Amino acid sequence: MTPSPTRLLLALACCLATAPAMAAKVTKVDVSGLADKVMEDNVRSALSLSDELEKDITARRLNYLLRQAEAETREALEPFGYYSPVITVKRSDRERAVGEPAPGRTGAANDSGNTADSDADTAAADDAQAARRPAGERARPDRILSVSIHIELGEPVRVRNEAVAVDGEANQDKTVAAALTAFVPREGAVLDHRLYEASKSRVAGALAGHGYFDAELVAHRVEVTRADNAADIDLRWTSGERHALGAVTFNQEPERVIRDSLLQKLVDWDEGDPYDAAKLDKLRRSLTALDYFGLVDVNAKPEDASDKVVPITIDLTPAPRSIYTAGLSYGTISGAGVTGGIERRYLNTRGHKALAQVEYAINRKMATLQYRVPAFAWLDGWYTASLQAVDELTDYTNSRRLELVGSRSGQFNNQLNLVASMHVLRERWAYNIADDGGGALAPIDYSYASFWFPSLQAEYIDVDDRLDPRRGAGGTLTVRGGKGGADGDATFVQLHASAQWFHGFDADSKLILRGEAGHTFTDQILDLPPSLRYYAGGDRSVRGYGWHEIGPKVETDAGFYSTGASNVVTASVEYERYFKGPWGAAVFIDSGSAFDGNKPDMHTGVGVGVRWRSPVGPVRIDIARGLDSPDSPFTLHLNIGASL
Secondary structure, eight states: OOOOHHHHHHHHHHHHHHSOOOEEEEEEEEEESOOOHHHHHHHHHHOGGGGGTTSEEEHHHHHHHHHHHHHHHHHHHGGGTOOSOEEEEEETTOSSOTTOOOTTOOOOBOTTSOBOHHHHHHHHHHHHHHHTSOGGGTTSOSEEEEEEEEEEOOSOOEEEEEEEEEESGGGGOHHHHHHHHTOSSOTTSBOOHHHHHHHHHHHHHHHHHTTOTTOEEEEEEEEEEGGGTEEEEEEEEEOOOOOEEEEEEEEESSOOOSOHHHHHTTOOSOTTSBOOHHHHHHHHHHHHHTTOEEEEEEEEOGGGOBTTEEEEEEEEEEOOSEEEEEEEEEETTTEEEEEEEEEESOSSTTOOEEEEEEEEESSEEEEEEEEEEEEOSSSEEEEEEEEEEEEEEOSSEEEEEEEEEEEEEEEOSSSEEEEEEEEEEEEEEEEOBOOOSSSSOOOOOOEEEEEEEEEEEEEEEEESOSSSOSSEEEEEEEEEEEEEESSSOEEEEEEEEEEEEEEEEETTEEEEEEEEEEEEEOSOGGGSOGGGSBOBOSTTSOTTSOTTOBSOEEEETTEEEEOOBSEEEEEEEEEEEEOSTTEEEEEEEEEEEEESSSOOOOEEEEEEEEEEEETTEEEEEEEEEESSSTTOOEEEEEEESOOO
16 A cells, blocks of 8 residues: 555654754854953853853754853843943854844844844754764764854943932931942943942941841832933932840850850940940950850841840850970071970960970070960950070070060050060070180180060051951051160160051052161160160061171171171062962062161162962962172072961
């Protein structure tokens, strides 16, 4: 029996329907016309096509993704204020753009305003062609291609009218008013939705941070008129009443290690004071700085407020009571050595701390004992008593020092820390003077001095990151002076200041400026022990010179050795640049001098360095050379930790 024509057509249709579609692979998507990388990244992340790169997809799927690309690109540009861009999508194996009709024909427009008939026809033809290939060849992609998306942004939408306000009690709040004043975009500016949302969040944060927990956004409208490239912003809150700070409850789990009465002294508000999140943040920092607790969690609970008074709960997890340390050390003068110590974070429920450390090196032995008591009556800080003994014996010098220090430290604010201290110093020293020509060393002639002196120190740090600052400044000012010497008649007064300034050009580069100046008011500088004199040279001074190399010297059997001076001045300019990952490089120039009298003998060093952002902090390795001697050797300098 001969099959009917209808049955033959049905069979052919079934074969075509079950045949595998023609495969394609997109290897790359090029986006052009955008100078802003953030904008480009947003476009790429919005493209469904990006998820199909290097995958085998059918011709029909490919054409669908290409038609979607225009709409997705358009939507990705709107947050930046561009609502009417001209977008051209092309595939590398076609002359015409996606959606553009073939010459001599027109097609019906799709939802994006482009014609799609010719693309659909081509996809159908591709699938039919694939069906005719042998089955063994159908797995490989028929086309490997790239896609280009060219964008002409056109005119951006700008803010035509902008009305942003807060009604109610918060209308008079300075913090809320500052957030409103800083609101962007303003009239005439491009409608950048990122700035708009960030500004809206800042106002909402200011309201919540000052206790306006009942604040409500009653109007939030951004109306875009595409024909005029204009937008109208209408944004308005009602604040409600301001809440108050309530009582603080401390929860120490699994056990209470510090008295609540001691911690309560850190609370700088009375129950019923206006709510201020900054006070909660300050309390959190103060509790963290105590180092009693491994975890500090400060919780305000407005949902539990009674009569607008918010209770505060602080959950504290005690840190381990004891810290044991051990390690190896190496110093240019001290040589190789070992270190060890123990610290008790809390000796009792009154929060007392104790520390014992020992350093035993070839040329240097040091032992330190320290006892600290919380001092919260005036400024957050500590009463500290410490005793330190140092014995140093090198080819150049022979010295011993015993110093007792009592101090009171206090945090004046987030940036400024103050320390007042009293020192009692006993020191013995001698230089290994060169031989007298007979081949024997000159007999050791020890000098002795005992001094007592008060000291005042102010430390200011205002940077974006204390471990690795990129912007900001820091500095220290110290004033100390007292009386003593071998006969008890020597007097001195010292002023010393140091400063650092950081300026980041971008995320990977910064300029660092450093400076130091110190002066001793005394006519008896040789009566001051070496620990009270100024020195220059070394890692954190003038690189290119050895530790304490610059300044007045005495000739010893091992060479010339710096004795210290009454004055010091140093300056440094450094440029750092990070490349890929945590590695970077630096170039620098340092200059300075330790000197007596009024005229410094400046020494200058230049060098290059390697920088590594390690898990334990910045690591700096520098190679430098002094410029003041033609045969000056290169010196190696290593620093680990913050540069402040």
